Amino acid sequence: MTTEKVAFTGARQTLLATLYGRALDSRSDHPVLGDTMAEETVRRIAYDFTRFHLSRGEATGVAMRGRQFDEWTAQFLAAHPDATVVHLGCGLDGRVFRVAPPAGVRWFDVDYPEVVELRRRLYPERAGCRLIGSSVTDPEWTAEIPGDRPTLVVAEGLTMYLTAPTMEALVHRIIDRFPRGQFVFDAVSPLGIRAQRFNRALRAAGATLTWGLDDPRRLESWDPRFTLLTELAAVDLPWIDRLPPHYRIACRIMKLIPPIRRMGLLLRYRFSR
Template identity: 40%
Template structure:
């Protein structure tokens, strides 16, 4: 039986029908599932293991080994930490997770959903697939199917609470003006809060043919940001609080020596330090 985003197969597994940028959401899922089964797991994301076990797909084409899995989960943990810090300071906040894919962030962080309002958003076909594969948290939780770059959905999101907006793995796939417009709309819509994003540098745009997730799915990066502080200029209330390069992430020391030496050395070069960056802004 087919449904948007997938189809049920004999044996109870779901075959993914998504391609291109939407298919890339499987790469972080594979990474989190691998990490969960490592002796020194970063995220302990048991929901990723359960979700992956229900999917019929060619996972090998993503070529995610243990080192790549660890790099991904170090990034995800940093965004988890920033989100938890915001909720600790704003216990009745709204969390808006844009391009949630098959990420179990709400389940991982386990906020008190009698106090916190959590909203996950992705394209309708992704939401349909997510609903078939993952449990829905109990409490004040919503899952919205919409294109993040459209205007209509944002007008439905309440602005009565401090809001943290998480946007991971999306902006680099958008055209520059589309991505900038999304940031402007978010900063204008909410009264107060934080925006947590990740970016890739322009150098990575020229190297993207070496990224297995992109070649495996036929997708591509379109927008590179070499200095995330410049994004403050998109809105008068936007202020960068923290920006970390890959080599600056907590837990980076667990990576193999050759990886640490290469990335740490290159991080001194201005055009390389933020080859990928993890940033939070106040608004």
Template identity: 30%
Template sequence: MSEKISPETVSVLSSTMLIPLWAKAVEQGRAQPLLRDDEAVRMLDKIDYDFSKFAKVKASQVGCCGRAKLLDDMTRHFIAEHPDAVVVQIGAGLDARYERLGRPRITAWYDLDLPEVIEVRRMLLPESDNHYLGASMFDEAWMNTVAAHGKPVLLVIEGVLMYFEEAQVQDFFKQVARRLPHAQLAFDTIPKAYIGQSKRHDALGKMDKPPEFRWAISGTDDIRRLISGVEIIEEAGLSSVCKPRYPWLLRLVYATAWGRRKLDMRLMRIQVPSS
């Protein structure tokens, strides 16, 4: 692709896709980046957009990279446990996790998003040995495709679930348990203090109409209430990797047990039962 694309010509290029991409590309200029992502730099260069508006966005820049790193690590752990795995990245957007992980030689890797997002993704990051699926995460057709492999399944869901109502998240978990019994999910969550606060978010707040945060948890008990029989395999707080890079006030907050309990984003890997 020789010409750059922009949100004016490709409306699906929303800030919720561009902010994480920008964050990872900027991170590559640091002496010790939280993660390596050459594809983010390459893709950013193909987008005609004024990214300078995010120049002072400090917490979300490191937060996006820390979140991606923790989910990358959980994905690595799953693949180490299941070398014949099938991995599905849900709400893939412009994230290059497959490439960051060295294009793992597993049974199959799928990147799933809405059809119009997948079209743009193909423009900026064509498939290699992975496969793209243009569908809603609630569409059972892709689940049937994944189930047909008959292999251990990991669903990686980054920056997605907090924009749905709790009932929708619960329905999705139950749908996975029914169609992909014993599948594992690696995902991020926000604390309940974030609900209704997207306009105060340092990056999303720069949008005219930022999407609302709708689903949040207080702890793993909230996950267990959503779907009985779930197993929590891994859990980590975002501040565990980001705190040294946060602005000083956030560093003070996350230095306290109260701050970590009430205000820290949580990432976890779980296994659903069979329904």
């Protein structure tokens, strides 16, 4: 087995923490996501993953978020079996393998060029799936994707590394390019941005969260073609019962304090031209 050396820094390095979270979840007796490919991939990367100090609760949290996005993706594909899926900031997430879209679906995994190169070396090619190496803030990336079908854009763990103007530009670019569809992503509140110093994995990666969203409805004012469909707090995700007891208690307490409850949100928007 060949192993890959990885020397990412900052936001790019955080993809190793989420990959490791899914790998740890898959080792558990009752996994939420059960992504054994993440575990195999971790074994193929020469890297000290323990430096993230991920607890079992944090790993389960990563898996819960991933599972919710998988379910939203599967729902969209059930309604649109000929859809385009655009997976932004894909890192080393094997969503395309977990969701296993039907043959009619066109799938694009997008991340920085060096991340995409690593992905090519670690994962097998999959029919219908293409990789695009680009920053999502580069105005050119959408040109590589045909804009002719219902489109799901999914971005997990990405938006908090953008800024308000780059996020707004991204929303316009998506709606200008694709005829109709959904944009699903998670976001951190401004309080979450302030609390980032307590995030050990983030500190270990040397990454900084830069964009906080206070009110998901505010994004509707960015573009009249953009409508909020679903707002789900991370602490309200199903599968809370798979968390270790002290994390379950913490979630119950967090739910009672609105600003804390809304520190991490999973959002689903609809768009149409």
